[in-house]
Amino acid sequence: MKNTMKFLLLLLCFAASFSSANAQRNVILIIADDLGTDYCGFYEDRADTAPMPNIRKLLSRGVRFQNAMSNPVCSPTRAGILTGRYGFRTGVGDAIEMGSVGALDTAETTIPRLLNLYAPSGGIAKANIGKWHLQPAMPTSNFLNPNRMGYDHYAGNFSGQLASYTNWSKITNGVSGTSTTYATTETANDAITWIKAQNAKPFFLWLAFNAPHTPFHLPPTNLHSYKTLSGSTADIQANPKSYFKASLEALDTEIGRLMDSLQALKKLDSTDIIFIGDNGNTQSVAQITPRNRSKGTIYQYGVKVPFIIAGPSVVSPNRVSGALVNTVDIFATVLELFGFATWQTRISASKPVDSKSLLPIIQNRAAEVRTWAFTEIFSITPDLTNDGKTIRNAAYKLIRFDNGNQEFYNLLTDPSEASNLLLRTLNATELTNYNYLCGEMSTLVGKSYCNTTLSVADSRPDYSPSITPNPASTILRVSWNDAAPFSYRFTSLDGKIVKEGSTTHDIDVANVSQGVYFLTVSKGNKTFVEKILIRK
Numbered sequence: 001m002k003n004t005m006k007f008l009l010l011l012l013c014f015a016a017s018f019s020s021a022n023a024q025r026n027v028i029l030i031i032a033d034d035l036g037t038d039y040c041g042f043y044e045d046r047a048d049t050a051p052m053p054n055i056r057k058l059l060s061r062g063v064r065f066q067n068a069m070s071n072p073v074c075s076p077t078r079a080g081i082l083t084g085r086y087g088f089r090t091g092v093g094d095a096i097e098m099g100s101v102g103a104l105d106t107a108e109t110t111i112p113r114l115l116n117l118y119a120p121s122g123g124i125a126k127a128n129i130g131k132w133h134l135q136p137a138m139p140t141s142n143f144l145n146p147n148r149m150g151y152d153h154y155a156g157n158f159s160g161q162l163a164s165y166t167n168w169s170k171i172t173n174g175v176s177g178t179s180t181t182y183a184t185t186e187t188a189n190d191a192i193t194w195i196k197a198q199n200a201k202p203f204f205l206w207l208a209f210n211a212p213h214t215p216f217h218l219p220p221t222n223l224h225s226y227k228t229l230s231g232s233t234a235d236i237q238a239n240p241k242s243y244f245k246a247s248l249e250a251l252d253t254e255i256g257r258l259m260d261s262l263q264a265l266k267k268l269d270s271t272d273i274i275f276i277g278d279n280g281n282t283q284s285v286a287q288i289t290p291r292n293r294s295k296g297t298i299y300q301y302g303v304k305v306p307f308i309i310a311g312p313s314v315v316s317p318n319r320v321s322g323a324l325v326n327t328v329d330i331f332a333t334v335l336e337l338f339g340f341a342t343w344q345t346r347i348s349a350s351k352p353v354d355s356k357s358l359l360p361i362i363q364n365r366a367a368e369v370r371t372w373a374f375t376e377i378f379s380i381t382p383d384l385t386n387d388g389k390t391i392r393n394a395a396y397k398l399i400r401f402d403n404g405n406q407e408f409y410n411l412l413t414d415p416s417e418a419s420n421l422l423l424r425t426l427n428a429t430e431l432t433n434y435n436y437l438c439g440e441m442s443t444l445v446g447k448s449y450c451n452t453t454l455s456v457a458d459s460r461p462d463y464s465p466s467i468t469p470n471p472a473s474t475i476l477r478v479s480w481n482d483a484a485p486f487s488y489r490f491t492s493l494d495g496k497i498v499k500e501g502s503t504t505h506d507i508d509v510a511n512v513s514q515g516v517y518f519l520t521v522s523k524g525n526k527t528f529v530e531k532i533l534i535r536k
Contacts, residue, residue: 025202025270025271025272025312025313025337025338025339026202026203026204026205026267026270026271026272027203027204027205027271027272027273027274027334027337027338028191028204028205028207028258028271028272028273028274029081029204029205029206029207029274029276029330029334030207030209030255030273030274030275030276031078031130031131031206031207031208031209031276031277031278032209032211032212032248032251032275032276032277032278032306033074033131033208033209033210033211033212033213033277033278034074034212034213034214034277034278034279034280034281034282034295035212035248035277035278035280035281035305035306036277036279036280036281036294036301036304036305036306037277037304037305037306038281038287038288038301039244039245039248039281039287040052040055040306041056042056042059042064043066043306044066045415047287048241048245048287049245050244050245050246050248050249050252051225051249051252052248052249052252053252053256054252054253054255054256054259055252055255055275055308057256057259058273058275058308058310059308059310059318060317060318061310061311061314061317061318062273062308062309062310062311062314062317062318062319062362063308063309063310063314063317063319063320063321063361063362064306064307064308064319064320064321065307065308065309065321065323065325066320066321066322067304067322067323067324067325067373068276068304068305068306068307068325068326068327069303069304069305069324069325069326069327069373069374069375069392070276070277070278070279070280070303070304070305070326070327070375071087071278071279071303071327071375071376071377072279072280072295072296072297072298072302072303072375072377073094073095073279073295073296073377074095074131074133074160074278074279075092075094075095075096075102075104075133075134075160076092076093076094076376076377077278077279077327078132078133078134078208078278079092079104079108079134080092080326080327080328080331080354081111081327081328081330081331082104082108082110082111082134082149082331083104083108083109083110083331083353084328084329084331084332084353084354084355085108085328085351085352085353085354085355086328086354086374086375086376086444087376087377087378088376088378088389088445089351089352089354090104090105090108091103091104091105092104092134093376093377093378093379093387094377094378094379094380095133095160096133096134096135096136096160097136097160097380102380103134103135103136104134104135106135106145106148106149108149108351109346109347109348109351109353110149110150111126111150111204111206111331111334111335112126112128112149112150112151112152112204113149113150114150114335114340114343114346115150115204115335115338115340116150117346118335118338118339118340118343119202119338122152122201123201123202124201124202124203124204124338125152125153125198125201125202125203125204126150126151126152126153126203126204126205127151127152127153127154127155127191127194127203127204127205127206128146128151128153128154128156128206128208129153129154129155129156129187129190129191129194129205129206129207129208130156130157130187130190130206130207130208130209130210131156131157131160131208131209131210132145132146132154132156132157132158132159132171132208133158133159133160135158136159137158137159140176142158143158143171143174143175143176144173144174147173147174151206153173153194154171154172154173154174155170155171155172155173155190155194156170156171156187156190156208157169157170157171157183157210158171161210161213161214161215162183162210162213162215163215164215164217165182165183165184165210165211165215165217165219166180166181166182166183166217167179167180168183170186182219182220182223182250183209183210183211184209184210184211184219184223184247184250184251184254185220185223185254187207187208187209187210187254188254188255188257188258191205191207191258192257192258192261195261195262195265195267196261196265202338204334204338207258209251209254211247211248211250211251212244212245212247212248212251213282214282214284216236216240216243216244216247216284217231217236217243217247218230218231218236218243218246219246219247219249219250220250222253223249223250223253223254224246224247224249224250224253225249226242226243226245226246226249229242229243229246240284240285241285244281244285259273269312270312271311271312272309272310272311272312272313272314272337273308273309273310273311274307274308274309274330274333274334275306275307275308275309275310276305276306276307276308276327276330277305277306277307278305278327279295279296279302279303279305280294280295280301280302280303280304280305281294281295281301282294282295283295283296286301288301288416293417296377296386297377297386298375298376298377298388298389298390298399299399299417300397300411300415300416300417303375303390305327307325307327309333309358309362313337313359313362313363314362314363315362315363315364315365316364319364321361321367322394323361323367323368323369323370324368324370324371324372324373324392324393324394325358325361325369325370325373326354326356326370326373326374326375328354328355329355329356329357329358329369329370330355331353331355332353332355332356332357332358333355333357333358333359333362335357336357336359337359354374356369356370357369371393371394372391372392372393372437372440373391373392374389374390374391374441374444375389375390376388376389376390378402382402383402384401384402384403385401385403386401387401387402388400388401388402389441389445389449391437391438391440391441391444392411392437393433393436393437394412394496395410395411395412395433396408396409396410396411396430396433396434396437397409397411397417397437398434398437398438398441398449400438400441400449406422406449406451407420407422408420408421408422408426408430408434409421410430421434422451422454426454427527428520428522428527428529429489429491429520431454431529432491432518432520432529434454435450438450438451465478465479465480465486465521465528466478466479467479467519467521467530467532470530470532470533471532471533471534471535472509472532472533472534472535473509473510473534473535473536474508474509474510475506475507475508475509475510476506476507476509476519476532477505477506477507478503478505478506478507478521479505480523483504483505484504484523484524485502485503485504485523486502486503486504486521486522486523487500487501487502487521487522487523488500488501488502488503488507488519488520488521488522489519489520490509490512490517490518490519490532491517491518491519491520492515492517498512498513498517499511499512509534512534513534513536514534514535514536515533515534516531516532516533516534517531517532517533517534518530518531518532519531519532
């Protein structure tokens with residue numbers, strides 16, 4: 001009898017432990033429409049900012065990413081998140097309009113479809129609320145596409161822009177209607193109502209607000225602090241930034257109401273929240289010069305966005321990460337937040353996924369998950385001077401426009417991309433990074449983007465050193481025709497300096513990790529670059 005009681009006690013303890021370890025987890029993805037980092041007071045490049053106290057609350061519970069890259073416009077960013085695939089794979093490269101060209105194929109593998117495989121029979125509730133903008137609104141049979149693509153529930157505006165924030169077409173599970181409730185408020189209302197209805201069921205909520213996207217307008221007075229705005233057409237046209245900030249503060253207010261509801265429902269502590277902007281600010285409210293390097297372009301101002309992940313999955317919260325991340329990474333991150341670690345086994349080899357899970361960063365197990373970030377834009381009606389692709393590593397960024405022009409920047413010293421390094425002769429480090437980035441982009445897209453005519457200033461001395469052995473494991477011997485000291489630098493393929501110093505002969509590489517590096521050796525005004533394999 002005693003042994004039976006002990007067994008039952010152990011069984012109960014195990015069950016309690018299992019239940020605790022597998023407690024309900026929810027994920028909410030919040031998308032702000034047309035929001036770059038400079039309007040956010042918690043980013044380093046902040047300028048004229050808006051009050052966002054509720055979004056700021058996520059910081060103490062999360063990780064803020066300094067180097068997040070999106071697509072330059074709405075639809076490609078959303079398609080990339082939903083499928084984890086770059087636009088050149090999905091065919092979505094621009095904002096989707098009325099035609100079918102550039103619309104997302106409903107056969108794509110999506111987050112909700114994979115969650116259905118992971119937890120069948122509705123084990124995880126899935127809703128998409130707010131802006132869809134992945135297929136045109138005609139034919140009207142498209143209104144069911146969110147449900148066809150895996151969501152249990154859809155409610156929101158189907159197209160890219162509202163005609164009015166207070167009189168707009170709303171689709172609910174395929175049925176069209178009209179809403180006269182302020183759109184930001186209605187979207188929050190729908191989210192709160194749906195969350196309440198899930199009771200104890202785990203849920204994934206894609207919550208895509210229209211704010212602060214145009215049309216600029218005066219939000220309800222209880223949602224913002226800009227009390228001197230008249231709301232007249234003339235005032236809006238004269239002061240678009242003020243109305244943009246009022247719309248952004250109204251968004252923050254409603255996000256605060258959502259978080260208060262989660263708290264009241266005792267779900268806040270079990271819910272991971274991802275907050276992003278889908279692309280940079282539109283030109284009319286851009287805080288840069290020239291202003292035409294904003295939304296719709298692959299310059300930094302068009303693709304650098306706020307990105308925060310907060311909630312119970314974050315280890316050592318209140319952190320800032322300098323890691324390179326891309327909005328496509330949300331795909332794998334959401335799946336793995338729910339515990340679906342083997343989602344790759346459900347991906348067809350013919351439909352490769354580009355997403356990388358950010359769990360190693362938010363769980364404080366790694367500083368980075370990718371060595372470069374990529375984005376692009378290709379218009380439905382080709383715009384050769386604006387369309388193109390770009391790739392960056394920790395320091396450098398390469399832009400290749402569809403008209404063949406290239407630009408190359410050092411983002412550490414030139415974050416505003418004012419000085420195109422390709423207008424002069426590159427130094428050895430710059431050429432190394434250029435070759436790396438254009439090589440990676442060429443491999444990714446399957447088309448060469450490298451300019452083979454580029455040369456490096458003084459890259460080859462009149463006499464070349466002998467560098468042996470190669471591969472090396474412990475000692476690398478560098479022999480010149482004299483015994484004068486020389487400086488050296490090992491650079492990883494992603495452009496990071498891993499070892500540097502000066503010597504007259506041998507370089508100790510015993511502590512350099514196995515891999516391929518560029519070794520730059522310099523003596524006087526002579527520089528020589530060699531690719532070195534370190535093998536352990």
